[in-house]
Structures are given as structure tokens and as C-alpha cells.
Amino acid sequence: MVDKALGTGGRKSDKDLKIRVKSAKGRKVSSTKWLERQLNDPYVARARAEGYRSRAAFKIKEMDEKHKLFRKGMRVVDLGAAPGGWSQVAAKATGSTDANPLIVGIDYLEMDPIPGVILLKKDFTEDDAPAMLIEAMGGKKADIVMSDMAWPTTGHRGTDHIRIIHLIEIAADFALDVLAPGGVFIAKVFQGGTEHELLHMLKRHFKTTMHAKPPASRSDSAEAYLIAKGFKGRDEDGDDAEV
Numbered sequence: 001m002v003d004k005a006l007g008t009g010g011r012k013s014d015k016d017l018k019i020r021v022k023s024a025k026g027r028k029v030s031s032t033k034w035l036e037r038q039l040n041d042p043y044v045a046r047a048r049a050e051g052y053r054s055r056a057a058f059k060i061k062e063m064d065e066k067h068k069l070f071r072k073g074m075r076v077v078d079l080g081a082a083p084g085g086w087s088q089v090a091a092k093a094t095g096s097t098d099a100n101p102l103i104v105g106i107d108y109l110e111m112d113p114i115p116g117v118i119l120l121k122k123d124f125t126e127d128d129a130p131a132m133l134i135e136a137m138g139g140k141k142a143d144i145v146m147s148d149m150a151w152p153t154t155g156h157r158g159t160d161h162i163r164i165i166h167l168i169e170i171a172a173d174f175a176l177d178v179l180a181p182g183g184v185f186i187a188k189v190f191q192g193g194t195e196h197e198l199l200h201m202l203k204r205h206f207k208t209t210m211h212a213k214p215p216a217s218r219s220d221s222a223e224a225y226l227i228a229k230g231f232k233g234r235d236e237d238g239d240d241a242e243v
């Protein structure tokens, strides 16, 4: 099924070797292409070599290197945590341990335990999810709320857009409730997709807001991240209906 084929130029260096996957009976063309991309993706290989559960781990690592997000002792909430790459990076960067866990992750998918991380198997959009997260944090404020959540796409652009915006809005609303002053909110958005009102609301509550496209985020994907730094506290006079 898997062929090592020469890349362009015909030189037999390792660099030129590209794994090609032959289509198999019963496998969709899109699955074959996905498999081929995974097998040729240097981040997938690095994740395996460095013990990360996902290539996504490098997205938060790269954003941390560039935007200086994590510090030792910080408390972090990871929304849409499975399979756990971001939580692994956060646990390492904050020095979180099982004896003194600083990271709480939530996902509706089952996850294997991660040292230093409290994991909740729960849909974040359910009404009682925020209270469960706050309880898991021992009632303490968070320094970072990060969300890599995305619904599986339906293929209908309008529907997908509304669903992702809804997820970001409730993540942002949660962040305003739980962040300590100076805190950071990071959320997966889609390029051209951050709603004007949401951005406006975040600009009111944070000192700086910016979009980031870390190198590990595939260039052919519309995915990007919104980073809001320097939480100023919830603006009680503001119009929270915008959130």
C-alpha cells in the first residue's frame, strides 16, 4: 500500500523520498490523500519522536515561542483538549504535576491520563460545563484559557461558520468569567471568520488582540488563532449580549 517514490529531479537523497499511498479498494480518495499527507508530514514525525499526542502540540509551542504565553506556575484551561497535545505542552511549560495540577482540560472524547492535567470528559457547550471546570480548578482563577475546539464540518459553509463562531463566543464568555487580571485567551478561529462584534468585545476586555498562523498550522487550511493578552477584567457596564 505504501510506496517510497522519488520526488522531483530523480536524485536519490532521503529528502527527495516521498511516501505515496496507493488507493485501496473501499478507501475513499480523500482518506488516501489524508494518509499520504500524514505520512509525509514532518510535524507528525516530530510529535511521535518527542512524545506528543498530536501534531497540534507544535501549534501552541510555536505560538508560545513567539508570543511568550506560558510561565511556571500558571493555571491553564484547555478547551477541546483531545488527544492532549496542547495540555502536554502546557503541563511542561507551567511545571504542573499530579501533586499540584495547574492544567484542566475538557473534551467530549475520551482521553488517556496526562501527568499534571485534570481531564473532564464533557461537552463544553453543556450548561454545567463551566461550573465543572471551575470546580476542577479548585475555584481559582486561570491565567490562560485556550481553545482548539472545532466541530466536525458539515460541508455547508454557512452552517459551519455559525457553529464555529458560537463555540468561540461561549469560550470567550467563559474566559471573561475565569481569567485572572492580565490573563490570556487563545482560540481557534477561521481566517476571515472572527466576527466583528466578537473582536470588538475582546478588544474592550484585553490590552492586545491579534491573529496568529503558526507554521505548524497547514498553509492550505483556513485555520488561524486569535490571541488576546492582558485581561482587564469583565466590563460590567459593557454590552455582554455581544458575547
Ligand SMILES: C[S@@+](CC[C@H](N)C(=O)[O-])C[C@H]1O[C@@H](n2cnc3c(N)ncnc32)[C@H](O)[C@@H]1O
Binding pocket: 053, 054, 056, 057, 079, 080, 081, 082, 083, 084, 085, 086, 087, 106, 107, 108, 109, 122, 123, 124, 125, 148, 149, 150, 151
Ligand atoms: C483539533 S482537536 C484539539 C487538539 C488538541 N489541541 C491537541 O493538541 O491534541 C479539537 C477538539 O475539540 C473537541 N471539541 C469540539 N467541540 C467540543 C465541545 N463542544 N466540547 C468539548 N470538546 C469539543 C473535539 O472533540 C476535538 O478533540
